[in-house]
Amino acid sequence: MKKQAKKVESKKATALPKALKVKKDLDKGSCKEWTEKTNALLEELAAAKVNSLSHCDDDEKGCGCGGHGGSTSSGAKTDLIVLIDTSGSMGTSANAISDAVSVAIEEAKNSCNPDLEITFLGVDGIWPGTVFTQSHRDYIVGLHGTVPLAGDRPPSGYSTELGANAIEDLSKYAKWRKDACRAIFYISDEELDGSSPRNDFAQETAETNAAIASANANNVTVFAHHLTYQNLHVNILENYKDLCHDTGGEVYFSSTPNMEEYIKLLTEVICNACGVDRCKEADLSKIEPCISIKWGDSDCDCIESSDYEVMTITVCNCFTNLKFSNFKISMIEVLDTDGNAVPTLPNGTPSVKIHPIGVYCFGDIEPCSCVSREFVIINEGAKEGKYQIKLRGVCFGITKMEETEACFSFTICKD
CATH class of the missing domain: 2.60.40 (Immunoglobulin-like)
Structure with missing residues (x-):
């Protein structure tokens, strides 16, 4: 009993807010006001x-709306896949992300201190000289052998741009740790089903919905950075929003990638891997x-x-x-x-x-x-x-x- 008494004494007392220490506050106020206080x-x-x-x-x-159970809490086990379109126009982003990674991880440690495992993959390709040294296909084959992939089903465009298909497959086949928050961060300047054919809205929406279904079935939160300099149709931007918002993530739009931007985005993604605080209907x-x-x-x-x-x-x-x-x-x-x-x-x-x-x-x-x-x-x-x-x-x-x-x-x- 003495040991327990000592333990009780060592507990730090909880200080009441100053507003509740003022005597005049104790002398007035309706029931509603006291409930609010x-x-x-x-x-x-x-x-x-x-x-x-x-x-x-x-x-x-x-939670996903501010209840201290949605967004990544301090020390949370966090598995993140950073996935990039490997078509020729994305080299600048690949280099900027590579330059930003070490700083972003340090800033995330200071902000939310995650137990982080991060994997960098290219959509059916790699970017030599960057952190993207393995394709998503080789990564999956290395884990499971040859398995049916969404990117192989017809119709298909340029394989290096099929982001929705890659997200669908990685949600299902990636090596996710037990009890970890699971997230994919996708970076591209193209449609989610690639640029060929252009503006095939019905097909792109179908592939986006398949990626959303796979992500939700496997508790994966999707984030995306879409480069807007091509001024693609508003339907394409809406699909990016749906992909992210419907899985608990967030989409970012900007025209020119740089290291400073990716430090900010990577930090936000890491610290919100469990899902962005958001209300829904x-x-x-x-x-x-x-x-x-x-x-x-x-x-x-x-x-x-x-x-x-x-x-x-x-x-x-x-x-x-x-x-x-x-x-x-x-x-x-x-x-x-x-x-x-x-x-x-x-x-x-x-x-x-x-x-x-x-x-x-x-x-x-x-x-x-x-x-x-x-x-x-x-x-x-x-x-x-x-x-x-x-x-x-x-x-x-x-x-x-x-x-x-x-x-x-x-x-x-x-x-």
């Missing part, structure tokens, strides 16, 4: 947490909130057998056209890795406890917003190993936000 405080505390609990479901990617076939749990004041913090940790639970509404009404979590329960009750102490109490166990009320969560609450996990001689935190009775209503107009006719009679 509390939510702002908890949002600030949640943002300060540096560690995120992983989901029990390995396929769960997390709700698909009413599957409506659910994004919930994340964060803890810790530094990367070195760990949860010890005799310890306590203040954790923040954040619920995000990632939809533009819905409100989650009267959101509540009825109980928070801790279990062992097999889903059973945790071992008890000699006095019969659990060795790992949650306080309070519930009920956690979040109120209404408006479109494109998040609300946080706090709880404490208390360990008293807990056994080393993995545990689960279960959220029981997650209840909420759904209000669809719509705008409409009405028109009525009337007749003026003749005098």
